[in-house]
Amino acid sequence: MxxxxxxxxxxxxxxxxxxxxxxxxxxxxxxxxxxxxxxxxxxxxxxxxxxxxxxxxxxxxxxxxxxxxxxxxxxxxxxxxxxxxxxxxxxxxxxxxxxxxxxxxxxxQHHQQEVIVQTAMPLTDDLRAMVKDRVGVYIGKEALLIERVVPELIGGVVIHINDVQIDGSVAWRVRSLRERFSERALHEIHRGRGYEQK
CATH class of the missing domain: 1.10.520.20 (N-terminal domain of the delta subunit of the F1F0-ATP synthase)
Known part of the structure; x- marks a missing residue:
């Protein structure tokens, strides 16, 4: 398709x-x-x-x-x-x-680029201006923000610029911590030690 x-x-x-x-x-x-x-x-x-x-x-x-x-x-x-x-x-x-x-x-032609910004809650005017300015500097063009509210993010922001995703959401941080704890527990089990002993 x-x-x-x-x-x-x-x-x-x-x-x-x-x-x-x-x-x-x-x-x-x-x-x-x-x-x-x-x-x-x-x-x-x-x-x-x-x-x-x-x-x-x-x-x-x-x-x-x-x-x-x-x-x-x-x-x-x-x-x-x-x-x-x-x-x-x-x-x-x-x-x-x-x-x-x-x-x-x-x-x-107008040196603009669409950027998808996902947040758990609608952006405030100040935060919108800050995101627009910072992303604009990053891409070297005027950022045209397409805002999407995604409550599952819990907090933070996810920015999509073409095929690049910058994930600063709380949900991503929680997943990352969960994965690190799981890896550490698995590592300790393989070493023959209980996770609690460390």
Whole structure:
């Protein structure tokens, strides 16, 4: 399954690259990215619209006409044109993936990077600012924090930067101590001594 997802994202990135390259020529990258974000938010809020936009059961011609009627003059022409190209090729199901690729490309262009921050409780404003500053220094970019509350962490913080995980949670410390105590007890048993004698 990960391979199929990688293939879809690679295909979506081709559309994202073409959209942003054309938008760059018109000095409209930020506007197109912002309007694309609004479209995806609307899709998230309206399941019927999403079904209409992405369902294979909807004929391309009526959908093309509806897209024109709904968005021409209300959405940047470049974004609408990409939607029409996706529709013509039967790939409107990739809208969210194309948006995600646009989002990642814009973040890279603005020297930003998403960082997942997991905590047992919501971050305070002061702690959020401190984490953002320290992580930003570490990655050499502006950190865009994606905050997730995970009560099982007990306390502390777990930070995910791409494939790197920095675990400073209380739960990790407890597991680590438990493993060290188990190893020590096993070592003492193998030496023929009771753990209590030490």
């Amino acid at each position: 990960p391979k199929k997802n990688d293939e879809l994202m690679a295909l979506a990135d081709v559309y994202a690259d073409a959209l942003l390259a054309t938008a760059r020529e018109q000095n409209a990258e930020d506007q197109v990215a912002l309007e694309f974000a609004e479209l995806v938010r609307y899709m998230d809020a309206d399941a019927d619209f999403t079904q209409f936009l992405t369902a294979d059961s909807v004929d391309d011609d009526p959908r093309r006409a509806s897209l024109e009627k709904l968005f021409r003059g209300r959405m940047h022409d470049l974004l609408l044109n990409v939607l029409q190209v996706l529709n013509n090729r039967g790939r409107l199901g990739l809208v969210r993936e194309v948006y995600r690729c646009v989002e990642l490309r814009m973040e890279a």
